[in-house]
Amino acid sequence: MLSQTQLQFYKDNGYLLLDEVYTTAEIDECSLEYDEIFALKKNSELEATWRGDWKDEASVIFLGSLNLPSGTGSAFPMHQDYQYFPYKKDTLVAVFIHLDDTSMENGGLAVYPGSHHLGPLEDRGNIPGWHYVDQDKFPIEKATPVNAKRGQVVIFSYLLVHGSYPNTSDSVRRMLLFQMMSAHDEKLRETHRSPCQGMVLSGRNPHAEANIKKRHEEC
Numbered sequence: 001m002l003s004q005t006q007l008q009f010y011k012d013n014g015y016l017l018l019d020e021v022y023t024t025a026e027i028d029e030c031s032l033e034y035d036e037i038f039a040l041k042k043n044s045e046l047e048a049t050w051r052g053d054w055k056d057e058a059s060v061i062f063l064g065s066l067n068l069p070s071g072t073g074s075a076f077p078m079h080q081d082y083q084y085f086p087y088k089k090d091t092l093v094a095v096f097i098h099l100d101d102t103s104m105e106n107g108g109l110a111v112y113p114g115s116h117h118l119g120p121l122e123d124r125g126n127i128p129g130w131h132y133v134d135q136d137k138f139p140i141e142k143a144t145p146v147n148a149k150r151g152q153v154v155i156f157s158y159l160l161v162h163g164s165y166p167n168t169s170d171s172v173r174r175m176l177l178f179q180m181m182s183a184h185d186e187k188l189r190e191t192h193r194s195p196c197q198g199m200v201l202s203g204r205n206p207h208a209e210a211n212i213k214k215r216h217e218e219c
């Protein structure tokens with residue numbers, strides 16, 4: 001349960017860093033599973049990997065797991081997730097579950113606090129499938145770093161301008177990414193069609209087919 005102070009911080013800034021959501025044992029288990037998946041993925045397609053030996057169904061809820069490799073340039077220039085999947089009521093949030101400590105050196109998150117109040121910004125993406133805001137207006141150098149510890153969770157609005165620093169360290173930066181929205185929200189245009197998209201985490205979704213094979217058919 002979030003406190004009033006946390007809720008107010010989220011409303012004002014568009015993001016929140018949370019402690020103690022998971023126990024150390026849970027994060028350790030997640031971390032092991034994560035490494036096993038990435039080891040399998042090295043030699044096969046991700047979809048094939050997903051047919052592997054899952055311990056429980058909840059494992060397939062996540063939409064992505066981001067392993068920012070060491071020594072690369074900025075994989076994520078400043079952007080709003082809105083441009084990837086716009087919804088009518090803007091209920092979409094991203095949740096990062098950190099499996100490693102993050103910093104400006106190893107590809108940590110950078111945000112423009114309060115930028116979610118600006119609404120959808122002009123899309124300056126010039127590569128198909130990629131969306132960025134104007135990097136001159138929102139340079140990563142002027143953004144606020146969100147240094148997270150292993151096990152900490154960051155939640156932010158899909159309208160928040162954010163990106164990641166280049167990982168110049170010699171180790172990978174691992175985290176689990178969930179993106180979720182209210183089942184009562186509706187997409188403004190067709191977006192990603194990942195197998196987990198539309199999966200119900202709580203309650204029921206009146207707009208989606210329960211059968212995973214028909215996941216992307218409208219009811």
Ligand SMILES: O=C(O)CCC(=O)C(=O)O
Nearest residue numbers: 066076081107108163164
């Ligand atoms: O992996 C990261 O650090 C950033 C990911 C991100 O910004 C996104 O998925 O929208």
